[in-house]
Amino acid sequence: MHRTELDLDANEPRDPATRMHSTSDETSHLVDLVLAYSRRRILSDDTPLDKPVTEAELRRLAGRTIDEQGIGAARALALFEHVLAPACITTDHPQYLSFIPTAPTKAATAFDLVVSASALYGGSWLEGAGAVYAENEVLSWLGREFGLPAGSGGVFVQGGTLGNLSALVAAREHARHRLSDGAADAAVPAPPGGRWKIVCSAEAHSSIASAARVMDVDVVPVTPAGDGMLRGDDVRAALEEHGASVFAVVATAGSTNFGIVDDLASIAELKRDFDFWFHVDGAYGLAGMLSPLARHRFSGVEHADSVIVDPHKWLFAPFDACALIYRDPEQGRRAHTQHAEYLDTLTEGGDWSPSDYAAHLTRRARGLPLWFSLATYGGTAYREAISSSIALAQQIADEIEGRDGLSLVRSPQLSVVVFERDGWTKADYDAWSARLLDEQRAFVTPSSHAGRPNTRFAIVNPNTTFEHLVAILDTMA
DSSP states (O other): OOOOSSOOOTTSOSOTTTGGGSOSHHHHHHHHHHHHHHHHHHHOSOOOOOOOOOHHHHHHHHOOOOOSSOOOHHHHHHHIIIIIGGGSOOTTSTTBOSSSOOOOOHHHHHHHHHHHHTTOOOSOHHHHHHHHHHHHHHHHHHHHHTTOOTTOEEEEESOHHHHHHHHHHHHHHHHHHHHTTTOTTSOOOOOTTSOOEEEEETTSOHHHHHHHHHHTOEEEEEOOOTTSOOOHHHHHHHHHHHGGGEEEEEEEBSOTTTOOBOOHHHHHHGGGTSOOEEEEEOTTGGGGGGSTTTGGGGTTGGGOSEEEEOHHHHSOOOSOOEEEEESSHHHHHHHHOOOOGGGHHHHSSOOOOGGGGSSOSSOOOTTHHHHHHHHHHOHHHHHHHHHHHHHHHHHHHHHHHTSTTEEEEEOOSSSEEEEEETTOOHHHHHHHHHHHHHTTSOBOOEEEETTEEEEEEEOOOTTOOHHHHHHHHHTTO
16 A cells, blocks of 8 residues: 555545645645745755756656655655756856846745745635735835826736736727727727837847737837937837837836836827827836936836836746736726626626736736735835845946956946957857856856847846856956
């Protein structure tokens, strides 16, 4: 007979159908194991960077983990801790400097356990009023920080891609509503020229093109100036050319590759002459507005019709969370509310249900870890942590400029520093990056711009130090 790590006794459930859901000695032991591991991981000061391994190696080390009888909690957790987790790069490591890292606070990480343990549903006010209230408090605080009017609001979604898509769906619905003069029963009108269009920078995040494909609309890419900033004059030319077929203009508040903030104010100014939805993709960079070192760069965001910012990037929340905020939440509700007989009890009452504001229905209350962390530490702690990354980026940029053989591609605006090693090819960057990870020094991947290879430091972790970064530069000599 198969046995778990604890023999069944009088306190164990006798019905196999309820064993997994019963409170028993077995489940108590399981929970103790998981909480003990979680405590070790959250409180660790020296979690290794780790690195991926091949599927063949994982197959050799882990073997088959799923069978009819189960391998038991102790064995499964041991496999995760000693085999599977070490094959994943640690994204909150201070020397994880690729893509856009994450650096959740201890409070946010710990509370993520609470969210899962509390069996919360975050899709409706009826089922999760307390959770929705707390999430909405965070969204209101962010809205005020961004200069949006009282009454702005939205929802936490899975990530920036879904946030951008949901905002642009609302933008198109707004344009359709305008063309039909608001008649609810009117046929959906076609735009002038037959195709709806989105205007954005040629350096906008790939999720904008992805959203356009999903929506079957066209993207009009506008080449920004040499400094990477999209400006109103460039957008004006696109609006004049494509006219009323443009239903949205997307500006970037902190590009992923360079951390560049478009000239939001000059783009917003165009709304005086053209009728379009102004969306600001601030997935990474908009959090920089909380710092007095960078707040001036975001002038104009207060005129946006919608914005996104990802707390799992620079607002120190765990994966995954994107805050989508509408200037007028009713625009999001009109575009996204789902209607079905079994949903009528939710949609007819007028309560604030998060499922009404994005392209989703079922949702985790993913804004709660950020709420708990903000409630615990306060906004000043966030401002100081974000400011430290901006200051460090400038400090290491100055160091790069002072070193022979290294050069900045662009001066940093926020906390992304892009630079080149003279004479290096893509293969040189690849070999250097692989060596850094293999030696567990850092995770710094190659990038490129305008056909030239380069590399970059993406700094969001307050535990990243100048000494860490200088040591990495030393390996390029």
